[in-house]
Amino acid sequence: MKESSPIGIFDSGYGGLTVFRSIAEKLPDYDYIYLGDNARSPYGDHAFETIYQYTLECVEWLFSKGCNLVILACNTASAKALRTIQQKDLPSKYPGKKVLGVIRPTAEVIDSFTKTKKVGVMGTRGTVNSESYLLEINKFFPKIKVYQQACPMWVPLIENNEHMQPGADFFVTEYCNALINQSSDIDCVLLACTHYPLIMPKLTAILPAGIEILAQGEIVADSLVDYLKRHPEIESTISRTANKSFFTSGDSKTFDEHAAIFFGEALQSGKMK
Structure with missing residues (x-):
């Protein structure tokens, strides 16, 4: 039986759910894990090194859950962490894994x-x-x-x-x-x-x-559709049971109450451990 390999979607809080919503509408068959780092959000005013470290920790957590592809559905993380993760961390520690941004x-x-x-x-x-x-x-x-x-x-x-x-x-x-x-x-x-x-x-x-x-939601979703067509070696690893899982580094109940506003439907999250 093929191991679960969902697409990871990361944001510092709730906003990435607007991107996730568009992606799930375009690609409904895939499995997804969403992670919001609500305990440490917002990222907007943090220093470069702090944002990089927080983002890397969350990306590595998504990798540990089986994700081979992670979308940084966060502009601040994409601006301040993506390039370093792509150029430094992936080649040395996670060859074969991919991290994409929204910019x-x-x-x-x-x-x-x-x-x-x-x-x-x-x-x-x-x-x-x-x-x-x-x-x-x-x-x-x-x-x-x-x-x-x-x-x-x-x-x-x-x-x-x-x-x-x-x-x-x-x-x-x-x-x-x-x-x-x-x-x-x-x-x-x-x-x-x-x-x-x-x-x-x-x-x-x-x-x-x-x-x-x-x-950005629809633009990023269209770009991901195109990316997966051009990279069948990544696309073929993604599991397809139409499962969506949600996790937060903060309080799950609070996350669920707020997240529904962004995602457009009620959801139930787990605690990032």
Whole structure:
């Protein structure tokens, strides 16, 4: 009997569930393990070395559960840990294992969403300060000008389920205006944090009409479909019983209560050990 080898999906908290949801819709037959490092989230303001260490520990835990492929469904982890894990840890300790992020898939397609070639990126301080999107988008599309805006209050509002309350309007408006004030020609805004799709109604109402607001879930899911087609040696190892397991480093009951908002359905998690 073939051993279970699910696709691992990691996030510092809940936001990666929006990406997981899109992936599971595109690839419903595979097995998945989701891990949220809620005990140590949010990652956005931590130092590079701390984020790398936390992310590596969680990736190694997913490897220990049989995952041969892990998706970092977290922009901060993708920005500050992915490259080091890919270049340092995988070759020396985990040959044959793969870890992918969410930044490159988005950068590869961003050109098709902008006519003015002026793109806004809204993310955590960690993602913005890393300049990962500036570098990746410039690598593929040198003519695109990227404007960034850190939105440090959005994740706490969302994780406390306050994001759709009137009190959140101030912070949503403040960061949107700060971005648009950098250039009135921005015609595409990338939500470079997997939490942010939950405030899409407010963003649509506040940002100028005609701006395309881009969430990452479907883009990352499409990219994974393509990746598995191009890498049958990885695809063939993934087990297919349509099983989804959820784990958290924090309190399971609290995770379950909040996670349903992001995943769109009730779920039951286990404790990371």
